[in-house]
Amino acid sequence: MSSVDISNIVAKYSGAGRDALIPMLQDVQQQDGYLSRDSIIAISKHLNIPPSKVYGVATFYNQFRFNAPGKVHIQVCRGTACHVKGSSAVLDVIQRMLDIEAGETTKDGVFSLEVVACIGACGLAPLICCDGEFHAGVTTAKAERIIKQYRKKVEA
Amino acid sequence: MGEGVDSGHTQRLTFTPTLSLEGRGGKEKDRPVVKLTINNRDVEAQEGQTILDVLKAEGVKVPTLCHVKNLVPTGACRMCVVELEGARGLVPACAYPINNGMKIQTHSARVIKARKTIIELLLSNHPDDCLYCVRNTNCELQTLAEQHGVRDRRYTGVKNNHHVDASSPSVVRDPAKCILCGRCVRVCEEIQNVACIDFIGRGADTVIGTTFNEGLNTSTCINCGQCVVACPTGALHEQSHIKEVVAALDDPGKVVVCQHAPSISVTLAEEFGMKPGVDVDGIMTAALRRMGFDRVFDTSFSADLTIMEEGSELVHRLTKGGKIPMMTSCSPGWIKYVEQFYPEFRENVSSCKSPQQMLGAVIKSYFAENQKINPKEIYSVSIMPCTAKKFEAERPEMARNGIPDVDAVLTTRELAQLIRLRGVDMMALDPEGPDTPFGTRSTAGKIFGASGGVMEAALRSAYFLITGEELSDLNVKAVRGFDGIKEAKVDIKGTTVGVAVASGLENAKTIMEQLRNGRDDLHFIEIMTCPGGCICGGGQPHTHNPEAARNRMKALYKLDRDEKLRTSHSNAGIQRLYKEFLGEPLGHKSHELLHTHYVDRTDVN
Numbered sequence: 001m002s003s004v005d006i007s008n009i010v011a012k013y014s015g016a017g018r019d020a021l022i023p024m025l026q027d028v029q030q031q032d033g034y035l036s037r038d039s040i041i042a043i044s045k046h047l048n049i050p051p052s053k054v055y056g057v058a059t060f061y062n063q064f065r066f067n068a069p070g071k072v073h074i075q076v077c078r079g080t081a082c083h084v085k086g087s088s089a090v091l092d093v094i095q096r097m098l099d100i101e102a103g104e105t106t107k108d109g110v111f112s113l114e115v116v117a118c119i120g121a122c123g124l125a126p127l128i129c130c131d132g133e134f135h136a137g138v139t140t141a142k143a144e145r146i147i148k149q150y151r152k153k154v155e156a
Numbered sequence: 157m158g159e160g161v162d163s164g165h166t167q168r169l170t171f172t173p174t175l176s177l178e179g180r181g182g183k184e185k186d187r188p189v190v191k192l193t194i195n196n197r198d199v200e201a202q203e204g205q206t207i208l209d210v211l212k213a214e215g216v217k218v219p220t221l222c223h224v225k226n227l228v229p230t231g232a233c234r235m236c237v238v239e240l241e242g243a244r245g246l247v248p249a250c251a252y253p254i255n256n257g258m259k260i261q262t263h264s265a266r267v268i269k270a271r272k273t274i275i276e277l278l279l280s281n282h283p284d285d286c287l288y289c290v291r292n293t294n295c296e297l298q299t300l301a302e303q304h305g306v307r308d309r310r311y312t313g314v315k316n317n318h319h320v321d322a323s324s325p326s327v328v329r330d331p332a333k334c335i336l337c338g339r340c341v342r343v344c345e346e347i348q349n350v351a352c353i354d355f356i357g358r359g360a361d362t363v364i365g366t367t368f369n370e371g372l373n374t375s376t377c378i379n380c381g382q383c384v385v386a387c388p389t390g391a392l393h394e395q396s397h398i399k400e401v402v403a404a405l406d407d408p409g410k411v412v413v414c415q416h417a418p419s420i421s422v423t424l425a426e427e428f429g430m431k432p433g434v435d436v437d438g439i440m441t442a443a444l445r446r447m448g449f450d451r452v453f454d455t456s457f458s459a460d461l462t463i464m465e466e467g468s469e470l471v472h473r474l475t476k477g478g479k480i481p482m483m484t485s486c487s488p489g490w491i492k493y494v495e496q497f498y499p500e501f502r503e504n505v506s507s508c509k510s511p512q513q514m515l516g517a518v519i520k521s522y523f524a525e526n527q528k529i530n531p532k533e534i535y536s537v538s539i540m541p542c543t544a545k546k547f548e549a550e551r552p553e554m555a556r557n558g559i560p561d562v563d564a565v566l567t568t569r570e571l572a573q574l575i576r577l578r579g580v581d582m583m584a585l586d587p588e589g590p591d592t593p594f595g596t597r598s599t600a601g602k603i604f605g606a607s608g609g610v611m612e613a614a615l616r617s618a619y620f621l622i623t624g625e626e627l628s629d630l631n632v633k634a635v636r637g638f639d640g641i642k643e644a645k646v647d648i649k650g651t652t653v654g655v656a657v658a659s660g661l662e663n664a665k666t667i668m669e670q671l672r673n674g675r676d677d678l679h680f681i682e683i684m685t686c687p688g689g690c691i692c693g694g695g696q697p698h699t700h701n702p703e704a705a706r707n708r709m710k711a712l713y714k715l716d717r718d719e720k721l722r723t724s725h726s727n728a729g730i731q732r733l734y735k736e737f738l739g740e741p742l743g744h745k746s747h748e749l750l751h752t753h754y755v756d757r758t759d760v761n
Contacts, residue, residue, distance in 0.1 A: 037368060041761060050345070050376075051367040051761045056354035066368075 006031070006039045010046050018047055025058055034065040062117070067105040070112035072150045075129040076102070079118030086139070087126040091115065093140045094128075097147050110154050111147070192258040207249035207260060208236055216262050219271060219300050221388055222337040223250040225702065227346050233337050234274055235300070238262045246270055272304045279306065280313035281360075283332050289390040294698055296388035297335060318363060323371030325550045326379035326395055326543040331363045334391035340364065340383035347687060349662040350493065352377040364391075367761040376496055376760050378661070380489035380685045381543030381567075381694015394543045394695060397564040398574055404535035404563070405448040411529055414444055415453040415515045415594070416539040419605030419690040420568055422711040423541065426697040426704065427572030428582050433707025435715065438587020440571075445588065447578045451523075453594035455538065458515035459601030459613070461733065462486065463724035465750050466508045466610075467617040468741035470680055474653070475622075479503045481654075481671070481678040484610050485752075486510045488548035489685030489694075493661050495757040498668050507751040511604065512538045512545055513554050515594060516561030517749040522737045523593065537564045539571050541605070541693030544685065553752045567695025596729035599716035606709045607659035607689035608635035608642055611682040615646055615655070616723045623649050630722050636713065638688050638705070641666060643678075654678040660687035 009027045013020045021043070028039045035058055044051040058064045076091045095101060098111050105112040119127050124136035128143065135146055187202040194214060201210040206229070211218055222233035231251035240247045241259035246267060261267060278297060286292050318331035338355070341364060345351040352375050356365045366375035384392045404410045421437035430436075444452045470482050485491060485506040494501055509517065516538065520531040538545065542565075548554065549562040566574065575582065589595065600616055603609030612632040619627045634644035635655065640663035646653045654677045658664045664683045671678070686693045691708035716722060724730065738745045 037761075040367070050351035050354075052351055052354040052376075055367045055369075056356055059356045060358045 006042055010042060013046065016047065018049055021047055021049060021054065021057060022061075025054075025064060029064055033069040034067055036068070065103065065112075065114070067103065067112060068109070070105045071110050071154050072131050073112050073114065074147075075114045075116045075119070077117075077119045077125070077127045077129070078115050079122065079125075081122035082118075082126040085125040085137075089140050090126055090128065090138050090143045093143050094147065097144060110151065190254050190256050192254055192256065192260065194260045195262055201254055203254070205254055207238060207240075207247070207252045207254055207258075210254055211238075211249060211262060218249055218262055219303065220250055221296060221300070221335065222339060224339050224342060224386060227342050230338060230342070233335070235271060237267060237270055239264050239267050268304070272306060275301050275304055275306055276310050278335050279309075280311035281316050282335070283315055289333070290393045291390035291698075295390060321365075321371055322395065323373035324377060324379065324395065324547075325373070326546045327372055327377065327381060327384060328393050328395050329364075329372060330391050330393075331365070332391075333389045334364055335389055336362055336364065337388060338364075339386040339388065340392060343382045343386045347660050347662055348378065348380060348382060348489075348493075348685070349665045350376055350378055350380075353383070370761075374760060378489040378492040378496075378685065379544035379547040379694075380661075382686060384543060384694050385692075385696065385698065394567050394570065395546055396570060397537075397546070397566055398570055398577070400564050401535075401537055401566060401574065402577070404537070407535075409533060410535045411450050411527075411533055412448065412535045412537065413451045413453065413519055413523075414449045414537040414539060415455045415458070415512070415519075416440065416444075416571075417455045417512070417541055417605065417690060418459060418602045418609075418712070419541045419693065419696070419708065420539050420571070422605065422708045423568050423691060423696050424572060426699060426701075427569065428575075431707070432699065432701055432704035433711040435711050436582070438589065439582055439585045441590055442585040442588040443575050443580045443582055446580045446585070447574065449537070451591045453515060453519070454590045454597050454601075455511050455515055455540075456597035456601035456604065457594045457727070457729060458511040458518070459486075459604040459610075460598050460724035460727045460730050461514050461518075461750070462508055462511050462604075463600060463610075463613050463617045464730060464734070464741045465514075465746055466506050467614050467621055467724070469506055469508065470614065470618055471621050472742065474651075474679060481656075481681050482506055483680075484614075484682045486604065486610055487683060487685045487690075488542070488544040490661065490664065490683045491754060492544070492547070492757065493664070493685070495754055496760055497665075497758075498672075499756045499758055501668065501671070502754045502756070505754060507753065509554070509750055509752045510545075510548060511601075512540060512565075513548065513561050513752070514750050516549070516554070517556070518594070518733065518737075520556070520559060520561060521749055522733065526593070531559050535563050536561070537566060538562050539566045539568070541568055541690040541695045542686075543567060543694045545695075556749075568693075569695060569697060572697070593729060593733065596721075596727055598721045598724050598727045599719045600722055600724045601727070603712050603716050605690045606636070606712050607684045607687075608632075608637070608657045608682065609689065609712070610684075611635045611655055611657050611680070613724055614680065614682075617725045618653075619646075619648055620723065620725050622651075626723065635682075638709070640687065653680065655680045655682075657682045657684075659684040659689050661685060663687075 006028050013024055024043050040054050041051055044054045078087055098106050100106055102113050102115040126138050128135050128138050190201050190203050192199055218236045221235045222230055229251035231248035236249040237246035238249050239261040316332040321329040341353055344353055353364050353366055356363050356369050404412050421440055422435050425434040425436045426432050441452045473482050483505045485508050516536050519536050520534055524531045546565045549565050554561050600613035612635055615632050616630055635642045635657045640660050642657040644655050656667055656678050658667050688705050692705050
C-alpha cells in the first residue's frame with residue numbers, strides 16, 4: 001500500500017476538534033482520491049478520536065473510498081431508472097470481468113469500480129461513466145466491449 | 157419500524173454517565189416531584205428520571221434491548237416504546253424524561269403490536285439457528301420473541317451472512333447474530349475507554365466491527381469480555397476451551413490440574429438457579445473432582461503469593477527506589493490497555509505475574525518436582541471470571557521451555573456448561589476441601605475477586621513487612637465497594653502512603669491522565685479492568701439481576717469477616733512454599749517463575 005502524506009491537511013486543521021472530522025476526511029479524499037489506512041490513523045491521532053470511530057463515520061458516507069482509484073474509474077448507476085433497465089446485470093458483468101466488488105480496485109491498478117445512486121441522466125438508462133465519459137443504454141455485451149476498449153487504451 | 161414509533165423526542169435529556177451501580181436519581185432526594193399517570197394509576201416521581209426509571213420503580217416491566225443501565229440512552233431498538241398521550245407516535249421509555257401530567261400506557265394493544273413487530277423484524281434477517289447457538293435458552297431476543305408470542309414468520313428477509321471472527325484468543329464475534337443494539341460498542345467506549353469496535357457502513361449493510369473491519373486479534377481489543385456480558389444474543393461469546401479440557405480429562409496420560417479464581421465460588425451458583433452471592437466453594441471442588449480433575453487448587457492461594465511478591469516489590473520501591481506509583485498487574489485487560497495507550501507507564505506496573513500465571517508456574521515447577529511428574533504430562537486448567545485470561549495464558553512470556561504455564565482457561569460460564577455436560581448434580585454433592593500444596597488461602601487472597609481487594613490485601617501485608625506488626629484494624633473500608641475510583645491515605649508508622657483503586661478502564665484513564673499531568677501523591681494503585689472487579693468479569697454468568705453484583709461482593713467480604721486467616725503472610729502454605737522452594741520474595745527463583753515484563757503495543761488500531 002502506498003503511503004500517503006497528509007501532513008499539509010493535518011497542519012491546516014491544527015487545534016481542530018472532533019467536528020473537523022468530516023471536513024478532514026473530505027480533504028484527504030480530494031487530495032489522494034481515497035482514504036488510506038495511514039491517513040485514517042493520522043486523522044484519528046490528530047483529532048483524538050479512536051480509529052474505529054473514524055472508520056465508522058467514513059464508512060457511513062457513500063462519498064468516501066478506501067482503495068486507491070484505478071487508472072480508469074468506472075461508475076455504475078444503480079438508480080431507479082437504470083435498475084428498471086437492467087443495471088444490475090451490467091454491474092454483475094463488470095464485477096465478474098474485473099474480478100472485484102464495487103468499492104475495490106483491480107490488482108493491476110487499472111480499474112476501480114463504484115456504484116452510484118443516480119447520475120442524473122435517467123433518459124439514457126442504463127448508464128455507466130468511465131473516467132468522466134458517459135456511456136448510455138449499456139447492455140451486458142456493450143459493457144464488455146467498453147471495458148475492453150479502456151483496457152486497450154490504458155495498455156497502449 | 158413498526159407502526160408510528162416516534163424518534164423525535166429523544167434528544168432533550170442529557171445524562172452524565174456514572175459507573176456507580178446506584179440507581180440513577182436515587183440519591184437526589186431533593187429534586188422536584190413530578191406527578192404522572194401510568195396505566196391509569198397516579199404516580200409520583202422525581203424530575204430528571206426517565207419513563208423507564210419510573211416504570212421500574214412502579215413494578216411495570218417493559219422490555220428493553222439496547223438499554224444499558226447507567227450508560228447514555230440511545231433509544232435505538234425501540235423495544236421499550238410506550239404510548240404517551242398527546243405525542244405524535246410511541247416514545248422510547250429509556251430515553252424519554254418525565255414531565256408533570258404525563259399520561260402513559262405501557263401495555264396497550266397498540267404498544268404491544270409495535271413491540272411484536274419490532275421483534276419480528278429483528279428475526280427477519282436473524283439466522284434462526286437457536287438450537288445450535290451458544291446462547292440458546294439464555295438469549296434476550298429469544299426470550300422476547302417467546303414473551304410476545306411470536307409464532308409466525310411474518311417477514312422473511314435475506315438472512316445475515318457474515319464471517320465469524322474467531323481470530324481473538326478470547327472473544328468470538330458472529331456478526332450474523334448481531335441485532336445492532338450497540339450495547340457492546342457503548343460498553344467498549346464508555347466503560348472501558350477502548351472503543352475498539354463501532355458501527356461500520358449503514359442501513360441494511362451495517363455491521364459492528366473493528367477499525368478497517370479486521371480481526372479482533374490485531375485490534376485494540378483488550379479481551380475483557382464486557383461486550384460478551386453486554387450482548388443480548390449469541391453475536392459475542394468467549395473462545396471456548398471446553399473441547400480441549402474434555403480431551404485432557406479423557407486422556408489417561410495427563411495429570412489434569414485445575415485452579416479456580418477467588419470470584420468463581422460466589423458466582424457459579426447463579427448458573428444453577430441459586431441466588432447470587434451463594435458461596436459454593438466446597439461443592440464446586442467436589443464437582444471438579446467428579447469430572448475427573450486430578451488436583452483442585454485455589455487461585456486465592458497464589459493471590460496470597462502475589463501479595464508476598466507484590467507487597468515486597470512495593471516496599472522495595474518505596475524504600476530503595478523504583479517507579480512510583482506502583483500499579484497492580486493482576487488484570488490482563490488492564491495490562492494490554494497500558495501497553496497500548498500508556499506505554500510510558502509500563503515500568504510503573506508491578507512485574508508480578510497475575511495469580512493465574514503464578515499458580516500455573518509453580519504447578520509446573522514445584523508441584524511437578526515434588527510429585528515427580530514430568531511438566532509435559534501436566535494439563536493445567538484455570539477457571540476464571542475473565543476472557544482476557546485466555547489471552548494472558550497465551551502470551552509468549554507465560555511459558556518456560558516451550559511449556560505454557562497454563563494450558564486452558566475456562567470462564568465461569570464454561571465451567572457451568574462443563575458441569576452439565578459431565579452430568580454432575582451440584583445439588584447432590586457434599587462440600588470437599590481443596591488439594592495440597594496449593595489449597596490453603598487467606599481471605600486476603602479471596603477478596604482479590606472484588607475491586608479494592610488486592611489493595612486491602614496488599615496493605616495488610618505491606619504494613620507487616622515494613623513494621624513487623626499487624627495492622628490494628630485489618631479492614632480497609634475506604635477501598636471497598638462499587639465506586640469507580642476510591643482513594644485513601646494510609647499511615648504506616650509515620651509515612652503516609654497514597655493509594656487509589658479504580659475499576660472500569662474509563663476510571664483508570666482518569667487516574668492515568670492525572671499522573672500524566674504531574675499528580676504525585678499516589679504510591680500504589682490497584683486497577684481492575686471490569687467495573688466492580690472480577691465478580692463482574694467478562695466470563696461471569698449473564699445476569700439480569702441488578703442485585704447480583706452487590707451480593708457477589710457481599711459474599712466475599714462475609715468470608716473475610718468470618719474466617720480467621722486474613723493476611724497473606726500468615727498463610728502457612730505460602731510460608732512453606734518459600735521455605736521449601738522459592739527462598740524469599742523477589743529472590744532468584746521468584747524472578748524466574750513469578751515475574752514478567754510488558755511490551756509496547758502502540759501500533760495496534
